[in-house]
Amino acid sequence: MPEEKNAAVLADAKALQHTGEAAFFDVDNTLMKGASLFHVARKMYERKAFTLSQAAGFAWKQFKFVLRGENMDDVHAVRDSALTLAAGISVDDIKALGEEVYDEMIESRIWPGTKALAEQHLRVGRKVWLVTATPIEVATVISSRLGLTGALGTVGEIENGMYTGRLVGDILHGPAKAVAVQLVAEREGLDLDHCWAYSDSANDIPLLTMVGHPVVINPDSRLRKHARDNNWPVYDFRAGRRAATLGLKAATVGGAIYGLWRGFSRFRSPR
Numbered sequence: 001m002p003e004e005k006n007a008a009v010l011a012d013a014k015a016l017q018h019t020g021e022a023a024f025f026d027v028d029n030t031l032m033k034g035a036s037l038f039h040v041a042r043k044m045y046e047r048k049a050f051t052l053s054q055a056a057g058f059a060w061k062q063f064k065f066v067l068r069g070e071n072m073d074d075v076h077a078v079r080d081s082a083l084t085l086a087a088g089i090s091v092d093d094i095k096a097l098g099e100e101v102y103d104e105m106i107e108s109r110i111w112p113g114t115k116a117l118a119e120q121h122l123r124v125g126r127k128v129w130l131v132t133a134t135p136i137e138v139a140t141v142i143s144s145r146l147g148l149t150g151a152l153g154t155v156g157e158i159e160n161g162m163y164t165g166r167l168v169g170d171i172l173h174g175p176a177k178a179v180a181v182q183l184v185a186e187r188e189g190l191d192l193d194h195c196w197a198y199s200d201s202a203n204d205i206p207l208l209t210m211v212g213h214p215v216v217i218n219p220d221s222r223l224r225k226h227a228r229d230n231n232w233p234v235y236d237f238r239a240g241r242r243a244a245t246l247g248l249k250a251a252t253v254g255g256a257i258y259g260l261w262r263g264f265s266r267f268r269s270p271r
Contacts, residue, residue, distance in 0.1 A: 020189055022149070023121040023196040024181055024207065025114065027132035027142065030200045030217045032109045033238075036134045036142070039105040040097065089163050091137070098141040106142060113237040114198070114217055118148060121196065127188070131181060131197075131207065133173040152180045178206040202226060 028035045118128050127149040132139050139153035155168040170176055185192050193212040197204075202222035208214035216227040216234045227234050 019125070020191045021125075021194045021196075022127040022129060022184075022188070022190050023118065023198070024129050024131045024211070025118060025197075026177075026199040026201070026204055026207075026217075027130055027134055027139065028200075030198055031111060031114050031118075031130070031142070032106055033111065034109060036101075036106060036132070036138060039101050040135065040138055042105070091158055091161055091163070094135070094137045094163070095141075098135075098138040101138060102141050102145055107145070110146075111218070111237045113235060115146065117198065117215075117235075118146065122147065126196075127190075129181075129184065131172065131177045133171050152177075152184065174203040175206045177204060178210050181207060181210065199223070208232070 025031050028037075121128050129149055130139050130143050130151040130153070132151070132153050134142075134153050136151065136153035136155050139151035143149070143151040152172060154172045157164045157166040157168050172180055181197070182192075184190070185195070192210055195211040196213040196215060197208050197211040198215045198217050199208055200216070200218045200223065201220055205223070205226060208216070214227075214230075214232050216223055216232050218236055218238055219227060219234060224234065226232075
């Protein structure tokens, strides 16, 4: 089987060519549609961890996030609510919840185009990391299910196998992502000039500018302008995005509101 041997040698050689290179992917609106933390909150609601009004608050923030992109006030509000709700929950429960959330809510929302980009990096021998404000337990499930190298996420403080409701460090967001990636690069021996980063949000410009190959996916308006000014590649996997007519936009907004109402009204129905 000389052909098989030659193929294996070529594959090994190609992988060696990319030693010291990696790709870093944001999750929310970059790898998947919407905010992963919203789906964690929704699953916690199903487990009666909090009230319908709290669930509706998460839903409204998710709707705004899908419609206009990331907003720091909303990110911090969701973080603070999630931390409060997580206090006293066991680590094992959150890990199991992460698996359920992926199977029921996240898998179907993965952007095929972004997934294909990540798989292409893996095929040529680069490591692929997720970098996200999502809890590390959920980020790790997403990374594992997609066959990626690993994940960097927000870490909750744990005592005696339970979450305390406090963070270890800060939420992994904005400049904190750049710091985390720098630490990974030092640990893994990566050359950031030969690495890639992917994001949808202008909040991740510190991460995007620290690598040699910044790529913009489904960008908000600020990041789109920044990418255009700096000649960065832009991918937009959203169907009928900004080019849609105002009438179509109105229909889309109406449909989204109706979908949110339908999704949460069912929680009020008797089980």
